[in-house]
Each structure stands twice: as structure tokens, then as C-alpha cells.
Amino acid sequence: MDEAPRAGEALPAPRPAPGRPPRPGRRWSRALVGLAVLGTALVVAAQMLATFFYNAPRDVVSTKYAAQVSWWMNPLLNQDWQLFAPNPFSENVEVDARASIGQSGAVSPWLDLSAIDAAGTTDDPVPSHLTMNAMRNAWREYATTHGSNGLPNSPLGTTAQQYLENLVLTYLRPRESGTIDSIQVRFIVTLIPGEGRTAAQTAPQTQALPWWVVTAP
Amino acid sequence: MVGGDRALSSMSPVSAASTAAVRLRDWWSRRYALITESALCARGTAALRIGYGSLWVLYLLTEFNERLAAWGPGSAWTPALDRTYQAQTPMFSWVRAWLTAVAGLGSGGFEAFYLLAILAGLLFALGWRTRISSLLFCFVVVALENRSPLITDGGDNVLLLMSIFLCFTRCGRHWSLDARRRARHAQATPTPTSTSTSTPSSASWRTELAAVREQVANVLHNGAVLVIAFQVCVIYATAGLYKVQGSMWQDGSAMGYVLQLHWFQPWPGLDSWLLGHGVVLALAGYLTVFVQIGFPFTVFTPKLKYPSLVVLAGMHLSIAVLLGLPFFSLFMLVGDAVFLSDRVWRAVERRVAGPAYAGVVNAIATPTLVFDGDCAFCSSSVRWAKRWCRPAVRFVPWQSLDLAAHGLTEEAVTSSVQWLRPRTSAKPIPSGAAAVARTLLRSRWPFRPLGALLLVPPFSWLGAGVYRLIANNRYRLPGGTPACAVPKARVEAAPRADAEAEGAPEAPSTPEALSTADAQSETLSAAEPDQRSIGLDELLGRD
Numbered sequence: 001m002d003e004a005p006r007a008g009e010a011l012p013a014p015r016p017a018p019g020r021p022p023r024p025g026r027r028w029s030r031a032l033v034g035l036a037v038l039g040t041a042l043v044v045a046a047q048m049l050a051t052f053f054y055n056a057p058r059d060v061v062s063t064k065y066a067a068q069v070s071w072w073m074n075p076l077l078n079q080d081w082q083l084f085a086p087n088p089f090s091e092n093v094e095v096d097a098r099a100s101i102g103q104s105g106a107v108s109p110w111l112d113l114s115a116i117d118a119a120g121t122t123d124d125p126v127p128s129h130l131t132m133n134a135m136r137n138a139w140r141e142y143a144t145t146h147g148s149n150g151l152p153n154s155p156l157g158t159t160a161q162q163y164l165e166n167l168v169l170t171y172l173r174p175r176e177s178g179t180i181d182s183i184q185v186r187f188i189v190t191l192i193p194g195e196g197r198t199a200a201q202t203a204p205q206t207q208a209l210p211w212w213v214v215t216a217p
Numbered sequence: 218m219v220g221g222d223r224a225l226s227s228m229s230p231v232s233a234a235s236t237a238a239v240r241l242r243d244w245w246s247r248r249y250a251l252i253t254e255s256a257l258c259a260r261g262t263a264a265l266r267i268g269y270g271s272l273w274v275l276y277l278l279t280e281f282n283e284r285l286a287a288w289g290p291g292s293a294w295t296p297a298l299d300r301t302y303q304a305q306t307p308m309f310s311w312v313r314a315w316l317t318a319v320a321g322l323g324s325g326g327f328e329a330f331y332l333l334a335i336l337a338g339l340l341f342a343l344g345w346r347t348r349i350s351s352l353l354f355c356f357v358v359v360a361l362e363n364r365s366p367l368i369t370d371g372g373d374n375v376l377l378l379m380s381i382f383l384c385f386t387r388c389g390r391h392w393s394l395d396a397r398r399r400a401r402h403a404q405a406t407p408t409p410t411s412t413s414t415s416t417p418s419s420a421s422w423r424t425e426l427a428a429v430r431e432q433v434a435n436v437l438h439n440g441a442v443l444v445i446a447f448q449v450c451v452i453y454a455t456a457g458l459y460k461v462q463g464s465m466w467q468d469g470s471a472m473g474y475v476l477q478l479h480w481f482q483p484w485p486g487l488d489s490w491l492l493g494h495g496v497v498l499a500l501a502g503y504l505t506v507f508v509q510i511g512f513p514f515t516v517f518t519p520k521l522k523y524p525s526l527v528v529l530a531g532m533h534l535s536i537a538v539l540l541g542l543p544f545f546s547l548f549m550l551v552g553d554a555v556f557l558s559d560r561v562w563r564a565v566e567r568r569v570a571g572p573a574y575a576g577v578v579n580a581i582a583t584p585t586l587v588f589d590g591d592c593a594f595c596s597s598s599v600r601w602a603k604r605w606c607r608p609a610v611r612f613v614p615w616q617s618l619d620l621a622a623h624g625l626t627e628e629a630v631t632s633s634v635q636w637l638r639p640r641t642s643a644k645p646i647p648s649g650a651a652a653v654a655r656t657l658l659r660s661r662w663p664f665r666p667l668g669a670l671l672l673v674p675p676f677s678w679l680g681a682g683v684y685r686l687i688a689n690n691r692y693r694l695p696g697g698t699p700a701c702a703v704p705k706a707r708v709e710a711a712p713r714a715d716a717e718a719e720g721a722p723e724a725p726s727t728p729e730a731l732s733t734a735d736a737q738s739e740t741l742s743a744a745e746p747d748q749r750s751i752g753l754d755e756l757l758g759r760d
Binding site: 021022023024025026029032033036037040041043044047048051052055074075076077079080081082083084085086087088089090092093094114118121122123124125126127128129130132133134136137138141155156159162163166167169170192194195 | 252254280298301303305306308363370424426432439443444447448455456463464466468474482538541542
């Protein structure tokens with residue numbers, strides 16, 4: 001460890017080694033660097049603590065300081081690493097939709113949107129985010145913001161429903177010739193067969209959502 | 218904290234307590250110097266910059282046809298939805314403006330933004346004015362990823378976080394246009410120090426400010442590197458620790474369920490083939506969870522870190538193929554790069570640049586093989602190696618070397634060749650077969666795998682035995698004239714020049730060969746003055 005020359009002392013000719021920049025010699029400038037070290041250390045410590053407690057299961061600390069942790073992490077640093085954890089999805093969800101066309105009120109047959117997505121991803125090494133993630137996330141967002149009675153149980157419920165409706169319309173519109181008056185969505189959830197799952201459990205369960213009147217043009 | 222290294226002078230080390238205090242201060246001042254004077258893992262962050270920048274460009278290009286449906290004004294996540302969604306969380310107004318920036322654009326504005334986003338990724342990957350382009354990259358990534366939050370996955374999440382953290386790093390120090398410009402600038406003005414000594418205070422103020430800026434940049438960089446490394450550990454630990462609570466990961470059936478999900482099934486045939494191998498799937502699941510949980514603990518020792526990284530890389534590549542999430546996997550994989558040490562990255566640098574080129578560019582790091590110049594067999598072997606292997610290694614006869622200054626003894630150099638590198642003072646100097654193997658490792662292509670093989674135990678023992686056999690009988694072996702002493706205090710030039718000089722057939726006499734090499738070194742020194750000015754002692758000098 002070389003000794004750093006103090007301010008005011010006769011500096012040896014400042015001959016920095018090749019590739020090594022000069023060090024600050026004055027007192028104020030070294031104080032500035034020290035301040036930067038202190039500030040960085042504090043921010044880094046806060047970031048690490050907040051990240052830890054944001055990801056940890058609900059505990060004494062994250063409950064007590066929930067507001068502070070959320071203030072630090074949201075919206076820029078929020079994160080979720082629980083894909084396939086604690087358990088992976090073990091059911092296949094088929095999203096179907098049908099439309100009521102124009103004034104006649106003719107109802108189209110059910111269209112299997114998941115099959116359309118599957119056809120888009122099969123044998124594609126780089127599938128689009130739209131076909132891979134959009135419908136899955138829309139379903140999950142809808143399912144988590146709505147209770148079993150079909151009513152929203154979260155302030156984001158209407159947003160989730162509106163998004164699902166818009167997304168379904170992007171599939172229906174190119175395939176229907178008339179103007180779509182209203183749409184209906186249903187989820188067919190099938191548990192993947194496995195140990196301890198009876199045939200009754202793995203039978204497809206259909207959840208039909210109410211008809212939604214299309215307001216957007 | 219500020220004057221940590223000043224305290225060394227005023228110590229009276231009498232009692233044990235004060236020696237402990239001295240040691241503590243010593244330790245602290247060394248740490249302080251480390252975080253203020255060096256940018257740790259600078260090559261690793263450069264790898265992150267190149268990785269994330271180019272992956273972002275690839276991502277936007279693959280989504281080019283879907284861009285309007287995904288993020289455009291007419292996407293299913295309409296601008297109105299985006300605004301109401303972002304209004305749900307409390308945030309600063311400038312952050313809200315940032316997150317909803319793309320939602321406010323018309324179709325023309327959106328197209329322009331999309332092109333800007335591609336350009337930002339390119340500039341960031343190339344390292345053009347990295348301070349600015351990293352901010353631009355962070356801006357476009359955060360803005361676009363928040364335009365349609367419901368089409369994102371974990372990979373987008375990693376990218377977003379890393380784009381923020383990388384703004385604070387010095388990721389443009391290596392492998393960037395900035396680095397190239399700096400190198401050219403340094404070549405153009407070789408001695409900036411002569412001006413700073415003679416000019417009055419304005420220039421010294423400027424150098425002082427530059428020094429402060431340099432150190433503050435290092436501090437921020439090192440903090441950001443710690444945050445990045447911590448973030449990667451949190452990702453794996455969270456994923457692993459939550460999985461270990463799941464019954465399906467416990468009984469080994471999880472992978473089987475994942476492969477049957479229609480959502481993640483780009484290759485149904487491959488999935489059904491894998492489903493026939495339940496035992497392999499269960500073991501793969503266990504390995505994944507174990508390594509994910511263990512990763513934060515393995516990063517502290519290279520012996521565990523690198524195998525873990527290999528397992529995680531395998532996991533990511535299988536996710537990329539089997540689940541159809543290539544960008545998710547690649548974004549994760551690039552983040553792991555922060556754990557590769559600078560030594561590994563320098564090796565990659567050499568591998569990419571080619572050994573001979575690396576020797577010219579990075580003359581400081583060129584290692585030296587010390588051989589016996591009195592031995593005819595040794596000298597002709599060296600000539601043979603220069604002619605055919607062309608390694609990025611300097612060959613120096615020990616007779617022209619100050620042995621003590623390099624930690625060598627006459628006994629050592631007469632019994633086997635020695636391998637000298639800068640900054641290996643702490644470790645024993647490799648010699649004999651190990652030194653030969655390292656030379657081969659820095660040679661042309663057909664010799665390189667041979668060198669690697671000779672460093673791995675069963676072959677390294679064999680090599681050591683053969684080397685000893687040859688070394689003990691080397692005066693009896695043919696190869697040159699018996700009186701091939703090398704003149705004292707003569708240092709050979711860079712080996713590449715020799716290799717080129719010896720391309721033409723020449724007389725086998727060793728002194729002649731050496732003198733032609735020296736003549737060649739004069740022409741080389743005329744072309745590259747700074748390379749000539751670096752003496753051998755400086756080359757091998759310890760810091």
C-alpha cells in the first residue's frame with residue numbers, strides 16, 4: 001500500500017503508471033471520494049435489503065416495513081421469480097371465445113384461441129411474446145383479480161377484464177366478417193393426469209364468463 | 218474513512234491490541250483502495266453490456282412484425298388501459314411520465330420510437346459514448362417494457378433491472394468503441410505528465426477533478442456490480458427456495474408436468490420423447506433446485522462456482538429450447554456472466570483476439586518462458602517452437618536475466634524451464650512440463666488442445682515424467698552446436714517478429730538465428746517505439 005501524499009506537501013513528480021490514473025491528493029477531494037463511498041454503501045445496502053425482503057415470504061420485517069419496501073421497489077425495481085414455483089402449473093387452460101354479430105344477433109361457433117397460439121409457436125425456435133405470453137398472462141390476471149363467483153375482488157379487476165376483451169377481439173376480428181356486438185369467453189381447465197389425480201379430477205372443467213358488450217370500435 | 222491510509226504513520230505498535238488495530242486499518246485501507254482505485258469485474262460488465270444490448274436488438278427485430286399489436290397505439294393493452302394501470306401504484310410523476318411515454322405516442326411517433334430503441338441497443342452493445350448510450354438504453358427498455366406489462370415474462374424483468382443497474386457501471390472500459398478511441402488517444406499523446414508538472418494551478422485543478430471523477434466512477438461501478446451480483450443470487454435463491462416447498466418438486470414430478478403444458482410446447486415430439494424418461498426428468502429437477510438454492514453460496518469459491526454456472530447454463534439452454542422461451546433464458550444467462558472473473562474474461566479476450574495478436578496489443582501481460590541458453594537442445598527447441606507453434610510467449614535465456622529480481626534461483630533455471638507472468642508473485646512459479654503446457658496453450662491452433670491436455674492430471678503427471686527424463690539428459694541430446702552460449706544482457710524481441718523472420722529457410726546455427734532475431738527487433742522497435750521502451754524488468758515487475 002503506497003502512502004498517499006498529503007495536500008501541501010511536495011508531491012513527487014506525478015508519474016502515473018501506465019493504465020493507472022492519478023489519485024486525488026488534496027484533502028477536499030479525498031473527502032469527496034469518501035462521501036461517495038459512504039453514499040454508495042448506503043444505497044447499495046438499502047437496495048439489497050429491499051430486494052431481499054421484497055422477494056422473501058411474508059415475515060416480521062417485510063410486514064412492518066411493507067410501505068418502505070414497496071416505495072423502494074415499485075414501480076421500477078419490482079420483480080417476480082416464482083415461475084413454476086412452489087409448484088409448476090399442472091393444468092392446461094384452453095381459452096375459447098365466440099361473438100354475437102351485428103343486429104341479427106347471430107352467434108358464431110366457439111373459436112379455440114389457445115389452439116391458434118399453439119399453432120403459432122409449434123416448431124418456431126423464437127416464438128413471439130404475443131403468442132407465448134399474452135393469453136396466459138391475460139388469463140392469470142383475470143383469474144387472480146376475480147373471485148369464484150365471477151365478480152372482481154381487486155381494483156385491477158376491470159383492467160384485467162378490459163384487457164382480456166381487447167385481446168380476444170384481436171383474434172375474433174380478423175375471422176368475423178360482420179361487426180362484433182358482444183363477445184363471450186370461456187376457460188376450459190384440464191388438470192394434467194398424474195399421481196393421486198382421479199379421472200373425475202382430470203376431466204375438463206368449463207368456466208363460461210358472461211357476455212360482454214363490445215364498446216371499443 | 219476519508220484518510221484511512223494516513224493513519225499508518227502515527228502508530229506505536231506495542232500491545233497486541235494496537236497491532237490488531239493496525240491490521241484492521243491496513244485491511245480497511247487496502248479495501249478502500251480496491252473500491253476507489255479499481256473497477257472490479259470491468260470485463261464482466263462489458264460482457265453484460267454487449268449481451269443485453271445485442272439481445273435487445275435481436276428481440277426487437279424478431280418482434281418487428283408484431284410490434285404494433287404488442288406495443289403500438291392499437292395494441293390490446295390500450296394507452297388508456299396503460300394509464301389507468303400505472304395510476305394504481307403511487308410513484309413520482311417523472312417515473313409515471315417515463316413508464317407511460319410510449320402510450321402517449323401516435324403511430325408515427327411509435328415507429329420512430331421503435332427505431333430509436335433498436336438504435337439504442339446497437340449503440341449500447343458497441344459501447345459508443347457508453348455513459349450516454351447506457352442512459353438511452355435504460356430509457357427505451359423501461360419505457361417499452363412498461364408499455365405492455367402483460368406480455369412480458371421473467372426475462373423482460375431481468376433485462377429491465379439490469380438496464381438500470383448498468384447505467385452506474387463502467388461497462389464501456391473494455392471491448393467498446395470508447396475503449397478503442399481511448400487507446401488511440403493515448404497513442405497520439407504519449408506523455409501527458411510533462412505538461413501537468415509545469416503548468417500552474419488551473420491544470421492541476423483539472424487533474425485533481427479528473428482524479429476525483431475517476432474514483433467516484435469506480436465507487437459507483439463497484440456498488441452497481443455488487444447489486445447486480447446480489448440480484449442474480451436473489452433470482453436463483455428465490456426460484457429455488459420456493460420450489461423446494463412445492464410437493465411436485467419434492468416428489469420429482471414437476472418437470473413431467475411442465476413438459477405437458479400446452480403453453481410451453483414448441484416441440485411436442487421432443488416433449489413426448491422426454492416424458493418417457495421419468496427418472497432423468499426427476500434427477501434433472503432435483504439438480505436444478507439444488508443448484509439454484511446453492512448458487513448464492515457457491516459464488517465464493519471457484520471450485521463450486523464454475524460447475525454451478527455450467528449446470529445453470531444447461532438449464533437455461535433447455536428452457537430456451539423446450540419451453541420456447543429463448544429470450545427469457547438468454548437474458549438470464551447473460552446476467553450470470555457477472556460471476557466470471559476478470560481472469561476468465563481476459564482468457565476469452567485472448568482466445569477471440571488470437572494469441573499472437575493479443576501479444577502485440579497487450580504486451581504487458583505477455584508471459585515469459587525462461588530457458589537454458591547454454592543448452593543446445595533447449596535453444597533449438599525454442600527455435601522450433603517459434604517456427605511452428607508461434608506462441609504469444611517471450612523466450613528468454615536465463616543467462617540474460619536478473620534471476621533474484623524474478624524470484625528465481627540458478628538451481629531452478631538449470632533444472633527446468635520456468636514460466637514468468639506479471640502478478641503471480643503469490644503463487645509458485647510453474648516450471649518444467651507445466652511451463653511447456655502453458656506455452657502450448659498460447660500457441661497456434663493445433664498445439665493449443667495439447668497444452669490444455671497436458672495441464673489435466675493424468676496427462677500432466679505423464680508429461681512431468683517425460684519432461685524430467687529429457688531435462689536430465691538434455692546435454693546428450695542432439696539439436697545444435699555444443700557452444701551455443703547466449704551473450705549476456707540481451708533481451709529478445711517479441712516472438713511474433715521472430716516467427717515471421719524465420720519464415721524463410723536459414724542456417725541452423727543458433728547464434729546466427731539469435732542475431733537475426735535481434736536485428737529484426739531493431740526494425741520492430743522503430744515501428745513501435747513504446748513497445749521497445751518497456752524493459753523486461755517492467756514487464757515482469759510486481760505491482
